[in-house]
Amino acid sequence: MTIFALDERDPAAGAPDVDLEHEGQGERERERVVVCADCGHHISDSAARQPFAEGVWQERFVNPHGVLFSVERYARAPGCVGRGAPSTEFSWFAGCSWQIQLCGACLTHLGWLFRDLAGSDPAFFGLRSDKLRELDCLR
Numbered sequence: 250m251t252i253f254a255l256d257e258r259d260p261a262a263g264a265p266d267v268d269l270e271h272e273g274q275g276e277r278e279r280e281r282v283v284v285c286a287d288c289g290h291h292i293s294d295s296a297a298r299q300p301f302a303e304g305v306w307q308e309r310f311v312n313p314h315g316v317l318f319s320v321e322r323y324a325r326a327p328g329c330v331g332r333g334a335p336s337t338e339f340s341w342f343a344g345c346s347w348q349i350q351l352c353g354a355c356l357t358h359l360g361w362l363f364r365d366l367a368g369s370d371p372a373f374f375g376l377r378s379d380k381l382r383e384l385d386c387l388r
């Protein structure tokens with residue numbers, strides 16, 4: 250979706266002209282599908298990706314076994330399937346449980362679903378950057 254900036258100084262200007270500069274920006278931000286790097290299964294889309302904090306789109310975490318993961322945050326990942334019971338042990342996010350998430354097609358370990366135990370924040374997926382690929386949306 251392309252969003253055009255309206256000129257706020259002149260509310261009577263009517264329909265905005267197409268601004269080529271902003272159109273270029275929209276081109277870069279167009280929706281892309283996010284697929285499993287191993288099998289190509291549709292996992293999520295770029296519109297569902299959220300920053301961990303302002304401008305922070307990727308975080309690195311180490312699990313108790315010393316394995317380093319680069320993780321991206323997604324509001325939804327319908328291509329994943331949960332595996333095992335949610336746990337609160339060694340959670341990377343305070344107050345959140347985690348549940349292992351696998352690719353719904355090839356069962357590669359893609360990441361985790363984090364749920365705020367207090368229920369005040371929506372659940373989110375922390376997915377491994379090295380196990381995802383982004384493709385242009387074909388439509």
Ligand SMILES: [Zn+2]
Nearest residue numbers: 285288352355
């Ligand atoms: Zn897969």
